[in-house]
Amino acid sequence: MSLFRRQRSALPGLNLTLGFTVFYLGLIVLLPLxxxxxxxxxxxxxxxxxxxxxxxxxxxxxxxxxxxxxxxxxxxxxxxxxxxxxxxxxxxxxxxxxxxxxxxxxxxTAVAGIALTSIYAKNGWVGTWFDPDGRMFQKLFAHEGLLGRLTGLDLSGAKLAYxxxxxxxxxxxxxxxxxxxxxxxxxxxxxxxxxxxxxxxxxxxxxxxxxxxxxxxxxxxxxxxxxxxxxxxxxxxxxxxxxxxxxxxxxxxxxxxxxxxxxxxxxxxxxxxxxxxxxxxxxxxxxxxxxxxxxxxxxx
CATH class of the missing domain: 1.10.3720.10 (MetI-like)
Known part of the structure; x- marks a missing residue:
């Protein structure tokens, strides 16, 4: 008889809470999917x-x-x-x-996207440094610029936003x-x-x-x-x-x-x-x- 005796949990309400958990997950997650x-x-x-x-x-x-x-x-x-x-x-x-x-x-997320675009666009605080038509880019990143001469890289097509x-x-x-x-x-x-x-x-x-x-x-x-x-x-x-x-x-x-x-x-x-x-x-x-x-x- 001891083989069929259920061992009681120290925390009561397992069946109720488990049923609620399955129902809630099914309603919120499984049903829409x-x-x-x-x-x-x-x-x-x-x-x-x-x-x-x-x-x-x-x-x-x-x-x-x-x-x-x-x-x-x-x-x-x-x-x-x-x-x-x-x-x-x-x-x-x-x-x-x-x-x-x-x-x-x-x-x-929309606010984050607008903020990132305003910063990294070619007229933004950071994006202006990577604008291929800007002076900052020509002085630093172009092939004849400072970093271009140091690294030998030509980043003329590089841009951040878009x-x-x-x-x-x-x-x-x-x-x-x-x-x-x-x-x-x-x-x-x-x-x-x-x-x-x-x-x-x-x-x-x-x-x-x-x-x-x-x-x-x-x-x-x-x-x-x-x-x-x-x-x-x-x-x-x-x-x-x-x-x-x-x-x-x-x-x-x-x-x-x-x-x-x-x-x-x-x-x-x-x-x-x-x-x-x-x-x-x-x-x-x-x-x-x-x-x-x-x-x-x-x-x-």
Whole structure:
């Protein structure tokens, strides 16, 4: 009889809370996503392939995934540096810097896009330095300019806004807080005495970072990368202003979906949305498996 006896949980209400959780997630998450799949099922396989594999759609995949991946990689590196500075050092204005990290969270994406465009456009504070027709560019970045002579590079076609670089800048801006806020609590729990002990035993600073610090923050760092990457894949508001939305060049996939909806091509829009959904799910699954492997490797 003891084999069939249910073991009571120390916390009551498991069935009620579990049922509410499943119902809430189904209502908020699964129901809207299933609507996209249901509409896509009304298409034939040939129509679906044609909708998701046209040259314009493939170009939007390329800029969206590559720019999102590059921005997440950059945020993973510099987000770790920012989190390290905020947890290990005391300096004037630290609370202000800590609050500024959350600014992309609170700032409406359209406002962020307008602000980035005004800064990085050719008449903006930063963009004016990269305007190929401007004096500043000729003095610094052109082939006969100062940096051109030092590096041998000709950046005459380079510009920030309304280019792939603009998309990368916007995605980097909105993804930084995800890495910082994921890594920061782990660094706060990591005792500085461990680093001091490593230095006392003769380890160099680089070895202390690679052998003591990084193994502890690696799972959180991968989580922050995954969150930043997933956020960048679906970003729309901050990118459409600075990218220029040029088909085959700077048009991101979310903007293409909106364009098809404006053309009343609902099936084409949902087909592309399903591809993005499946790709995001597969990538997040792979990253979660990598996290699990890193934890197991760390435990061993």
């Amino acid at each position: 299933s609507a996209a799949f249901i509409r896509t099922f009304g298409m034939t396989w040939e129509e679906f392939v044609a909708a998701v594999s046209s040259p314009r759609v493939f170009a939007s995949y390329r800029i969206t995934f590559f720019a999102s991946f590059a921005a997440a990689l950059v945020n993973m590196v510099f987000g770790l540096v920012v989190a390290w500075v905020l947890t290990r050092y005391s300096f004037p204005g630290k609370r202000l810097v800590d609050a500024l990290v959350d600014l992309p969270f609170a700032l409406p 280019s792939e670089i603009g998309v990368f800048i916007a995605l980097t801006f909105i993804g930084l807080p995800f890495v910082v806020r994921t890594v920061q609590p782990i660094l706060e729990e990591l005792e500085p005495e461990l680093e001091e002990a490593s230095a006392t035993l003769g380890a160099s600073r680089w070895k202390t970072v690679t052998r003591v610090v990084l193994p502890e923050v690696y799972p959180a760092l991968i989580t922050g990368f995954a969150l930043a990457f997933a956020r960048a894949l679906g970003e729309y508001g901050s990118v459409v202003f600075i990218s220029g939305n040029m088909p085959m060049r700077t048009e991101i996939t979310p903007f293409l979906i909106i364009t098809k909806l404006g053309e009343y091509d609902y099936r084409g829009a949902t087909a592309i949305a399903v591809v993005m959904l499946l790709a995001s799910f597969v990538l997040l699954l792979l990253i979660n498996l990598l996290q699990k492997w890193s934890r197991r490797h760390q435990a061993v």
